[in-house]
Amino acid sequence: NAGVTQTPKFQVLKTGQSMTLQCAQDMNHNSMYWYRQDPGMGLRLIYYSASEGTTDKGEVPNGYNVSRLNKREFSLRLESAAPSQTSVYFCASTRDRVNTEAFFGQGTRLTVV
C-alpha cells in the first residue's frame, strides 16, 4: 500500500519552462490537496479538489493550474515557472471533504533558476 505517491522527487527548471507535478493515491480518497512549503515556513494551500470533477483555489493559486484526472490522480501544473516558485511541493489526500486525517506524499523539491 503506497499511500500518496508524488513524481518527480526533484526537479530543476529554467525560468519560463513548464512542468507538471504528478500525484496519485491508492486509498480511494475523495479529496486531494496541493501545498507548497518554503524553507523554514509552514505549508500553504495552492489548490484542492473536494471530489472527483471539482477543484478550488487555496491560499496561493497564482501561477498554478490543477487537474483532477480521476479519483486517484491530482496534478499540479506550472505553465511558466518563476524563481518565486522554488519550493517543496506536497500532495495530500483525505477520505472526504470533512475528514481531517490527511495523508501526505514525500514531496517534490523544485528549484527554478
Next chain:
Amino acid sequence: LAKTTQPISMDSYEGQEVNITCSHNNIATNDYITWYQQFPSQGPRFIIQGYKTKVTNEVASLFIPADRKSSTLSLPRVSLSDTAVYYCLVGPTWGTGRRALTFGSGTRLQVQP
C-alpha cells in the same frame, strides 16, 4: 478563516513531558482540532484529533477546554526523535471564506539530550 496561534518554538529535554498550546478563538461549531507532526524533508503526519474534552492515543494526548478556544497537545516523555514541527489545524469548514486543511507556521520543538 479559523486562524490558529501557536508558539514559534519550544525546547525540552529527553524524558520530559511537553505541552504545546494552540489558540483558536473563532473556532466554529462544526470544526475539529487536528495536530500534525513534520520531520525535515518529509510531509506532515497526522498525530491526533479531537472535538472536546480529552483524547489520547499511543502517541499523544489532546486536551480541549469546554469553550474550545484553545487546545493543548501533550507529548509524554519526549525523546530526540520527537524533534519536529507540530501544526495545529482547525476545521475543515467548507463555505465562503473558509479553506480546507489550512496550516499555520507550526511550533518547532527541539529536544535536547
